[in-house]
Amino acid sequence: MSAELSFFDLFVQASLLVQLVMLTLLGFSIACWTMIFQRRKVLTAAREQLQDFEDKFWSGADLSKLYSEVSAKEQIDGIENLFVSGFREFARLRKSHIYAPQVIVDGTHRAMRVAMSREVDNLETHLPFMATVGSISPYIGLFGTVWGIMNSFIALGAVEQATLAMVAPGIAEALIATAMGLFAAIPAVMAYNRFSHNVEKLENSYGNFMEEFSSILQRQTAAEQKG
Structure with a gap:
């Protein structure tokens, strides 16, 4: 085999099925890297928003003013969505003349639980795809390798005198499929594990x-009831 053979040469010389395997893995890799950069941006923004909002919340700001400030935004997500959903339900229950602390806590808790579920679903967007790519890419690459080596040995059996130079290019083409499978799988698995951990922390x-x-709303309601 000529040492000057490039990856492109090996790709062109590969069988159609092996070429399809390589292109599929390349597509997986490009899609995963796009999602990795996008998820990284989203999760970083969510962490920064969490820190900023908690600083405001625990600074002693008036909850009604904070609610008005946050709800005036065009887009509400992350922890701000939990706060707005909870405070809105709290205000609705008070307007309904419900002052039982436990009823208010339960209603507020349910509203925030729904909001949190939606936020977590948004944070986990694309993570299942990364997990799937990380799981199946090595096997897809191995399939291309097995197919390519099988074709190489079939062609080798058709000649009377076999040499390494005759079989080496075919084997090299096939092994590239395995390498591409690992190239697609390793970043996908690493990103999935890291992002899953970040989502769990959030x-x-x-x-x-x-x-x-x-608890704050429960204490506030109990105090108003006593007053």
Whole structure:
């Protein structure tokens, strides 16, 4: 085999099925890297928003003013969505002349739970695809390798005198499919694990805020009832 053979030469010389396998894996890789950059941006923004909002919330700001400020935004997401959903339900229950602290806590908690579920679903967008690519890409690449090597040995059996130079190009083409499978799978698995961990941390932070906010509203309602 000529040492000057490039990846493109090996791709062109490969069988149609192996070429399709390589193109599929290349498409998976491009799609995954696009999603990786997009998810990284989304999760970074969610972490920064969480920090900024908690700083405002725990600074002693008036909850009604904070609600008006946040709800005036064009787009409400992340922890702000939990706060707006919870405070809106709290205000609705008070307008209904319901002052039982437990009823208010339950209603507020349910509203924030729904909002949190939607936010977590948004944060997990594309993660199942990354997990799928990480799981199946090595097998797709291995399939292309097996097919390419099988064709090489079939062609080798048709000649009387076999040499390494005759079989090496075909085997090299086939092994590239495995390499591409790993190239697509490894970043996908690493990104999936990292992003899943980040989403889990955000979900825990959302859950902690939800419990703390519910407790604040419960104490405020109980104090008003006594007054």
